[in-house]
Structures are given as C-alpha cells and as structure tokens.
Amino acid sequence: xxxxxxxxxPAERPRVxxxxxxxxxxxxxxxxxxxxxxxxxxxxxxxxGVEAMSLYHHxxxxxxxxxxxxxxxxxxxxxxxxxxxAPLPERDWRAAxxxxxLAAREVFLRHRWAPRVLETRTETSPxxxxxxxxxxxxxxxxxxxxxxxHRALHVLGSRALGFTQELFRPDGARPADAEAAAMMERxxxxxxxxxxxxxxxxxxxxxxxxGFCDDQFEFEFALDLILEGLExxxxxxx
Amino acid sequence: xxxxxxxxxPAERPRVxxxxxxxxxxxxxxxxxxxxxxxxxxxxxxxxGVEAMSLYHHxxxxxxxxxxxxxxxxxxxxxxxxxxxAPLPERDWRAAxxxxxLAAREVFLRHRWAPRVLETRTETSPxxxxxxxxxxxxxxxxxxxxxxxHRALHVLGSRALGFTQELFRPDGARPADAEAAAMMERxxxxxxxxxxxxxxxxxxxxxxxxGFCDDQFEFEFALDLILEGLExxxxxxx
DNA sequence: ACCTGAACACCGTTCAAGT
DNA sequence: ACCTGAACACCGTTCAAGT
Numbered sequence: 001x002x003x004x005x006x007x008x009x010p011a012e013r014p015r016v017x018x019x020x021x022x023x024x025x026x027x028x029x030x031x032x033x034x035x036x037x038x039x040x041x042x043x044x045x046x047x048x049g050v051e052a053m054s055l056y057h058h059x060x061x062x063x064x065x066x067x068x069x070x071x072x073x074x075x076x077x078x079x080x081x082x083x084x085x086a087p088l089p090e091r092d093w094r095a096a097x098x099x100x101x102l103a104a105r106e107v108f109l110r111h112r113w114a115p116r117v118l119e120t121r122t123e124t125s126p127x128x129x130x131x132x133x134x135x136x137x138x139x140x141x142x143x144x145x146x147x148x149x150h151r152a153l154h155v156l157g158s159r160a161l162g163f164t165q166e167l168f169r170p171d172g173a174r175p176a177d178a179e180a181a182a183m184m185e186r187x188x189x190x191x192x193x194x195x196x197x198x199x200x201x202x203x204x205x206x207x208x209x210x211g212f213c214d215d216q217f218e219f220e221f222a223l224d225l226i227l228e229g230l231e232x233x234x235x236x237x238x
Numbered sequence: 239x240x241x242x243x244x245x246x247x248p249a250e251r252p253r254v255x256x257x258x259x260x261x262x263x264x265x266x267x268x269x270x271x272x273x274x275x276x277x278x279x280x281x282x283x284x285x286x287g288v289e290a291m292s293l294y295h296h297x298x299x300x301x302x303x304x305x306x307x308x309x310x311x312x313x314x315x316x317x318x319x320x321x322x323x324a325p326l327p328e329r330d331w332r333a334a335x336x337x338x339x340l341a342a343r344e345v346f347l348r349h350r351w352a353p354r355v356l357e358t359r360t361e362t363s364p365x366x367x368x369x370x371x372x373x374x375x376x377x378x379x380x381x382x383x384x385x386x387x388h389r390a391l392h393v394l395g396s397r398a399l400g401f402t403q404e405l406f407r408p409d410g411a412r413p414a415d416a417e418a419a420a421m422m423e424r425x426x427x428x429x430x431x432x433x434x435x436x437x438x439x440x441x442x443x444x445x446x447x448x449g450f451c452d453d454q455f456e457f458e459f460a461l462d463l464i465l466e467g468l469e470x471x472x473x474x475x476x
Numbered sequence: 477a478c479c480t481g482a483a484c485a486c487c488g489t490t491c492a493a494g495t
Numbered sequence: 496a497c498c499t500g501a502a503c504a505c506c507g508t509t510c511a512a513g514t
Contacts, residue, residue: 040506040507041507061507062507062508129406129432130428132406134431153406154460155460155464157403168398190364190368201384204385218392219392221392255497279488279489280486294490300487
C-alpha cells in the first residue's frame with residue numbers, strides 16, 4: 001500500500017512546479033526508504049507525482065540523478081563538518097581532522113547506500129573535491145607540506161569521508177549462537193586461522209553486546225593508526 | 239563484427255558440453271575485453287555459443303555468475319600469492335605480507351572490473367575468506383595476537399587484496415597541459431588548497447613521466463604506513 | 477516551457493516445449 | 496539431461512504530440 005492520497009486532498013499538493021532540486025531530494029528519500037535498487041526513473045517520477053519522462057526536463061539522464069544525489073549527500077556532510085566542535089587545526093590537526101571525519105561518517109550512516117553510488121561516479125564531483133579541499137586545508141594548517149598532504153589523501157582514501165568498504169565481513173559468526181558454532185565447526189579445517197581469530201574474539205567478549213566487529217570501534221582504531229603514521233612523517237619533515 | 243565463425247569451422251568447435259566452469263571463465267574474459275557492463279546473460283550466452291536460457295542449467299542466476307567470477311579471480315590471486323618469493327613470515331612478517339599484497343594487486347590490475355564486483359557481493363565468498371585466512375596466518379606467524387590480527391584486517395580492508403577505491407582522483411590535472419592549466423585557473427578560487435597541492439606536485443615533477451598520482455607509489459606508501467603502525471602495536475604487545 | 481503516451485531497445489527470468 | 500523459443504515484467508530513453 002502506497003502513501004499517495006488522491007481523492008482526499010483538495011487540490012492534491014497545489015503548485016510546487018518540480019525542479020531539479022526537488023527531484024534530487026526525492027531521490028535521496030527514495031533510496032533511504034526503499035534502497036538503491038528502488039531508485040529507478042519510473043519510481044522516482046511516481047514519487048514526485050509525475051510521469052517518468054517529465055524528469056528529463058530537469059535532469060539529463062539517470063547518471064545525472066546519481067551525480068545529483070551525491071551532491072545532496074555531500075552538502076549534508078559539509079554542513080555536519082562545519083558544525084563540528086574541535087580544536088583548531090593549528091593547535092591539533094589530528095583532533096581537528098578526526099572530529100570532522102567522524103562527523104562525516106554519521107551522515108553516511110544515515111545514507112548507507114551513498115558510498116556505493118559514490119564509488120560508481122567516473123568523474124570526481126565538485127562536491128567531493130570541495131570536501132577534500134577542506135581536508136587539505138586542515139592538514140596544511142597542521143604543518144603538512146602539499147606533498148605530504150597529497151600522500152595523506154591517498155592513504156585515507158574514502159576513510160576521509162567516514163566510510164570504508166569491508167570485503168571481509170565475518171558474518172558467519174553473528175547469527176544465533178548455536179548455528180554460528182556449527183558453522184565455525186564446518187569451516188574450521190578450511191579456514192583455521194579465521195575461525196581461531198573469531199573464536200578468540202567471541203571469547204574476549206562473551207556477551208557480544210558490543211559485537212567483536214564493532215565497526216565504529218574498528219573504524220576509529222584504523223583512523224588513529226593512520227593519523228599517527230602521518231603525524232610521524234610530518235614531524236620527521238617528510 | 240564478431241569473431242564467431244560459423245560456415246568455416248567443420249564441426250564448429252566440436253563437443254565441450256558447456257559447464258559452470260566454462261561459463262565463468264567466459265564471463266571473466268568478456269569483462270576483461272568489453273567491460274563489466276557487457277557482462278549480461280545474453281552476451282555471455284552468445285560468448286559460449288548458446289542461447290541465454292541455457293546458462294541457467296549451469297548457474298542459478300546472474301548473481302551466481304558474479305559470485306563465480308569473483309571465485310575465478312580469487313583463485314588467480316591465490317596462485318599468484320603462493321608463487322611469491324619473500325622472507326618467511328616468522329622472519330619478517332612485514333616483508334612477507336607486503337610481497338603477497340603486491341602480488342595480489344597485480345592480478346587486480348589485470349581485472350580492473352573485479353574490485354567493483356567484489357564490493358557488490360553481499361555474502362563474503364569462501365574464496366575471500368580463504369585469502370584473509372592466509373593473511374591471518376602470516377600475521378600470526380609474525381607474532382600477532384588474534385585480536386591484533388583482527389584489527390589489522392579492518393585497517394587493511396580491501397588493501398589486503400591489493401586495491402583501494404579512490405574517491406578523489408585529481409583527473410583535472412592529467413589531460414593536456416594547456417587545458418589542465420586553464421581548468422586549475424578556473425578552480426583556484428573554489429578549491430584553493432587542492433589546486434595548490436596539485437600545482438606543487440606538478441612543479442616537483444615537471445616532466446610528469448611518473449605522474450604525480452602514480453597509483454603504485456601511493457599504494458605502497460599507504461601500505462607501508464599501515465604496516466609500520468601495526469608493527470608498532472605488535473611490538474608494544476597490543 | 478513543461479508534461480505526456482506510445483514506442484524502442486535492451487535487461488533478467490519463467491515456462492512449456494523440444495531433442 | 497540439456498538446450499530452445501516465446502513470453503513476461505521490468506529497465507532507460509526517444510520522439511512526436513499535447514497544453
């Protein structure tokens with residue numbers, strides 16, 4: 001059952017003459033609600049109460065819609081980063097950058113489909129460049145040469161925006177304990193080291209309330225390791 | 239023009255009764271040659287000289303094909319990693335792991351579409367688990383606790399397999415110098431730090447033969463920074 | 477200027493039918 | 496057991512027509 005009321009509303013959502021902006025915001029909402037696969041031109045048109053072909057008056061094609069939703073999400077990131085409270089980069093670049101990255105991360109946690117879209121963009125969008133420009137500004141204020149700042153961008157990669165794509169997710173261990181144990185048993189001879197690692201992790205935290213794959217914890221551990229490595233190179237005058 | 243010869247061949251490629259294996263290898267070849275977008279069930283069928291619907295006797299559906307090509311590529315990775323010459327992990331885990339990761343990287347440089355497919359897999363494939371199992375084995379031999387090995391997998395992420403997805407590619411700077419200079423000019427007020435950084439990089443290497451975004455160089459820089467950070471934590475008994 | 481309906485060229489997939 | 500043709504339910508997109 002959809003939410004579109006027709007007969008009820010007197011003039012069924014009066015003017016609002018559709019615009020690129022409204023299309024893109026609807027696209028973000030649609031992806032948030034129903035997932036990225038639901039973001040088709042036909043469904044998006046339906047969402048803004050129009051026929052699919054009308055969209056093409058406001059966006060060039062579907063690729064332009066995807067570019068556009070990246071833009072919208074990145075604006076949200078910029079707003080979140082600007083609102084962050086942290087030491088001045090001149091005082092403590094690591095704390096300054098760390099706080100910004102974690103703020104950006106929160107935006108992506110609200111739009112979990114967004115990293116996937118970002119990765120499919122062939123051209124770096126101006127919004128992404130603007131974000132990385134800000135990162136370089138923080139690094140420069142912290143005493144980085146342009147050269148080391150450049151290295152830093154490559155080391156951080158998407159982590160500068162607050163997310164990583166994990167290829168190895170030990171999902172087998174998360175489901176109901178009985179089933180997980182059985183699965184680990186079955187995997188034990190093929191993947192002895194992984195199974196040992198996961199068994200050990202479970203043992204360390206038998207309640208599992210945090211989960212031994214607390215992504216936030218892992219994200220911060222990795223981020224701190226990288227920031228530390230960069231600081232060492234900065235201090236060494238690299 | 240396609241390469242399928244019909245009238246010429248006497249019995250037009252005699253038996254070879256099609257198999258899951260043959261389908262998957264053809265899929266990899268097709269993606270290598272024509273790109274990931276060309277990997278459709280219909281084109282794949284054509285590639286192995288059969289109607290599209292026949293494929294479903296050997297693979298469940300398209301998702302199974304994508305799972306399968308990941309499997310094939312990962313087997314190639316495992317073979318490359320096994321053939322690597324490097325110090326024993328017990329002697330020098332960093333050198334051992336570094337050499338393996340760079341060997342894996344070479345496989346993905348031959349199949350540039352593969353990272354994109356890998357990232358879309360919702361279930362971690364057994365082949366990926368097997369690879370990471372090997373990585374944990376190296377770390378363990380190098381004196382890592384299971385816990386720190388676990389952290390290490392998260393820090394490395396896809397880098398353990400030899401690739402990263404860069405969101406920020408300063409592509410504006412690569413094209414013909416005149417055009418690049420004009421573009422930098424236009425961007426200078428919006429992205430002063432990025433433009434400064436790129437200008438500086440160009441200045442350092444005016445010939446540009448290496449390119450200031452030599453991915454291999456950046457990959458190794460980042461990898462070494464991370465391995466160093468992990469070694470420090472290992473030595474500290476984390 | 478903005479929106480529409482019908483149509484086109486593609487997808488993945490199902491199903492009943494062939495050998 | 497393996498392969499096929501026709502069909503279905505979707506895509507993104509074009510085009511000529513409406514207001």
